[in-house]
Amino acid sequence: MESLSRVQLALFLFLLCPANIISLWWAVGSPLVMDPNSICRKTKRLAGKQAQLCQTEPEIVSEVAKGARLGVRECQFQFRNRRWNCTIHNKYFRKILQQDIRETAFVYAITSAGVTHTVTQACSMGELLQCGCDRSRNHSPPLPGVGTRMEGTAWEWGGCGDDVDFGYEKSKQFMDARRKKGKSDIRTLVDLHNNEAGRLAVKNYMRTECKCHGLSGSCTLRTCWKKMPNLREVGTRLLDRFNGAFKVMGGNNGKSLIPVGQNIKPPDKHDLVYSANSPDFCLPNRKTGSPGTRGRTCNSTALDVSGCDLLCCGRGYREQTVVVEENCLCRFHWCCVVQCKKCTIRSQLSLCL
Known part of the structure; x- marks a missing residue:
């Protein structure tokens, strides 16, 4: 059985390689669509539930590919002014993914979030037969006055809510590789933790949207539904987690992560974690995955990371x-x-x- 890092590394390098993209243009301006058969055929390390998805739900794999690419584009936006700007040149990006540094934590989190977001959105748009709108009635009531000009208005759940639970499960199924029973290591624990943090950055920040109904502009009834945050919001939230990421080491039980340092609270499920210090990314270094900053555009008047x-x-x-x-x-x-x-x-x- 392959470890998580090897499986996800192979997946990333395949999904992000432009030479492996098959462009199927539905109309002018349509996004590129990944051929799921190519992913499943060429990524030999897929196993277990991942292989099952390839065999039974290739359309889900196509959304996984789009989600991973959107996640990396968001990474490039969030890191555009930093020394490491999420460049995906294989000779450097491969090395980044092979390390347990903070930058890798963000890549894993944002791509897992991207897959969750894309699969969920495909459900809401009616593009997948396996899912659709979230019609659950188990949500708590919306807050008074949300989406209306009147408080105390009657309401009901309706519309087309985002079925984030489906997107969460498919992201977890594909992005989290299986491990040998009873075997755990720091790499696996860190990567699984950051994958989950990315998914929760989507799932735990659903918002309620409502629409008013009534004669002459009145709001006698509200129809409400749950909607995901946009991916830019998710990326910004994960960048905050990156800035406050926890350095950890493996616990003696092989199943837990312990923060390095004294009097530091354990990281929760939303935090990003890493186990090795990042290089300074100042000069090109293939060993560390640093492309260097020579020739980069900077802001001569700024005092922040873009300065x-x-x-x-x-x-x-x-x-x-x-x-x-x-x-x-x-x-x-x-x-x-x-x-x-x-x-x-x-x-x-x-x-x-």
């Missing part, structure tokens, strides 16, 4: 003028031509040395 002092690791930076031609002073002429002039736009970029 040139931090991003360039004290090496300094150079100013470069960029000249771009854009349409400007456009006018509409009857009928029916738009005529524009060409304007030269000059901007200054600060680039790390």
